[in-house]
Amino acid sequence: MRKGEATRSEILRRSAALFNTQGYFGSSLADIMAATGLKKGGIYNHFASKDELALNAFDCLFEAMKSRLLDAVASASSPPEQLLALIDTFCGLRSDPDFQGGCPLLNTAVESDDAHPALRERVHNGFAQWHGLLKRIIGQGIQQGDFRDTLDAGHAATTIIITLEGAMALSGVFGEADPLGVAREHLHRYIDTEMRQ
Amino acid sequence: MRKGEATRSEILRRSAALFNTQGYFGSSLADIMAATGLKKGGIYNHFASKDELALNAFDCLFEAMKSRLLDAVASASSPPEQLLALIDTFCGLRSDPDFQGGCPLLNTAVESDDAHPALRERVHNGFAQWHGLLKRIIGQGIQQGDFRDTLDAGHAATTIIITLEGAMALSGVFGEADPLGVAREHLHRYIDTEMRQ
Amino acid sequence: MRKGEATRSEILRRSAALFNTQGYFGSSLADIMAATGLKKGGIYNHFASKDELALNAFDCLFEAMKSRLLDAVASASSPPEQLLALIDTFCGLRSDPDFQGGCPLLNTAVESDDAHPALRERVHNGFAQWHGLLKRIIGQGIQQGDFRDTLDAGHAATTIIITLEGAMALSGVFGEADPLGVAREHLHRYIDTEMRQ
């Protein structure tokens, strides 16, 4: 019981990293076997199929990311600072070995856009959660007078997300430039000059 | 034009659309056969392998995108207007059936980040070309006095690219919001308030 | 020990029904687990292998059938009546839930003809027992004057068995006709007109 839970978590952690770097179709069971040190039977004892494993692995990684971002938000007191903390945390995510492949939301969105409806659904839901969080923070900031009341919270939230995601997606393939650093700087300035009053 | 050239182009067009929506590993030769209406022999007569086909299809789609963007740039007279034209053109790309899957650069970057070195190389090169183009335009704008001379052309170019790519990548999975419209508006404002003088 | 014996019998009963309807290869351990409500460990605690379980399950079902037929024989006084009772009992077997799959002898014979030597041996032995029983009854009938002395007991026994088995085997797949009823009627008439004197 205890041992099983531990290995289950281990499988999820390792396979999540694989899926996030090589993609769902690019990660074979042989890869997962090699990454976990288990044989096929050992894996199929915990997950009925590769699909179920992938879904759980995605959830695992998404929850991990969410908790980091929520922690960052919780550690800040005012809405503007909450946004800045969230941005900084996201931009720092890539140095974490768990997120070496980038943002699981975007990666899954790009790969499983057409192929995997179940994953697509989770991605959709994930972005909705994220967008909702930002919208809530910005709305509160408007209410408290931190942000201008002419601001469209939804638009601002979308702006932040696409900038962060675009930077994260390109951080691996851009040569000289540092997309995440640029995004961080750009969004800080955006918040200061366009949102704050 | 020869008949052979025509079918070769047709294979490229059809398979490029497949690769761009379903990914490289997600598109089997059976899919390509179905999409082109040709048998395996007919395809292998023009391309030595699936890899070669994929590489050529990527080039085909990338060149198509490049020419659209370059046309937009050529149609504008001043650097700021050139940027705006490029942005608008990119944001309008998704409605083109050839680019239904999104930006081939980003799609390929995300899927073949670790798996396919040859494709990765082309993606890297593609982004470099794009970044260089923007940098050149912005540099010219600074020289001509359209843009502030305190502006870092590379940073600004990166900012524009990541915003556009992030928006394009999320335009398929975002529910209510319209990422490409938000990106367009955001970049227009960014150019007006942060770059222009 | 007592409890163990009970569960062992339960496993045998349930798995025998499975093997008799779905066959040896068609019944997986997962099926047996579902049918018995036990886990794999609980089954392997009583039987060393699926093979051993199958052998015992066959024996169990065969003995059950044998005892029904022997009871029928014992309840009749004269050889002709013994034959008729045996025939009627066999034809009524299919309505018994334990024999829903038909005659275990024939089922096993057909499926494991070439695959499973150990089972084949038991089937061979089972038919020999059955044939011997009929031959003995018929021989006794000849001796007592119930049957003609020109009768070949072995031939008559074989005739009865193949008719019964053929009817049982086809009783599941024949549409309108009722093979077991026809067999019963045919054999009654056969005994009356060809065997009796």
Add this chain to the structure above:
Amino acid sequence: MRKGEATRSEILRRSAALFNTQGYFGSSLADIMAATGLKKGGIYNHFASKDELALNAFDCLFEAMKSRLLDAVASASSPPEQLLALIDTFCGLRSDPDFQGGCPLLNTAVESDDAHPALRERVHNGFAQWHGLLKRIIGQGIQQGDFRDTLDAGHAATTIIITLEGAMALSGVFGEADPLGVAREHLHRYIDTEMRQ
């Protein structure tokens, strides 16, 4: 085209023999590969799945059997002689290498009673054809005055079929006795004494 048809037929012939002796579940693709000398790709080029192969193989063997029986019927002039010819032909089938495993109808009926609906359907249909053929012959015999008009054609047809099938099924597992010979003799006598007038 011609070559392909030839190998397709060869696959059907060989696999039909396999299925008829070892059963559907007992015959793996590895067995079929060994029997045909082809690799998996070569087989799956002609059949989409093992199921489709099994269905076609069954049809192939069933048609072969049907044509033998129909030929025998066609070679006889009167209904009684047609029945006798059919019986003799069926009893001689086992010596044919194609039918070493016995009657495909009964084998499939016993094994795939519960497991394979598509096969079960074909078996059902096959028995219906056979039963109809016998019924028609007997009916004609009654009309022509060869058989008694008190005879129930359906019952008589069923009697003949179950006797033949039972004998065929047991011909492999019976030790000393010769079920097919006994069946042949029994049915000849049955026709002479019970059907003819």
Add this chain to the structure above:
DNA sequence: ACAACCGGGACAACCCGTTGCT
């Protein structure tokens, strides 16, 4: 000469019966 066909072999995911360890 050339395109369609046929066959090859590696590999995919998944399930199986089985055995230790706890």
Add this chain to the structure above:
DNA sequence: AGCAACGGGTTGTCCCGGTTGT
């Protein structure tokens, strides 16, 4: 006695080359 791991075996798909008929 039960959970966890095993590893070989299952069907099926993949991309690709050699052969063959036209």
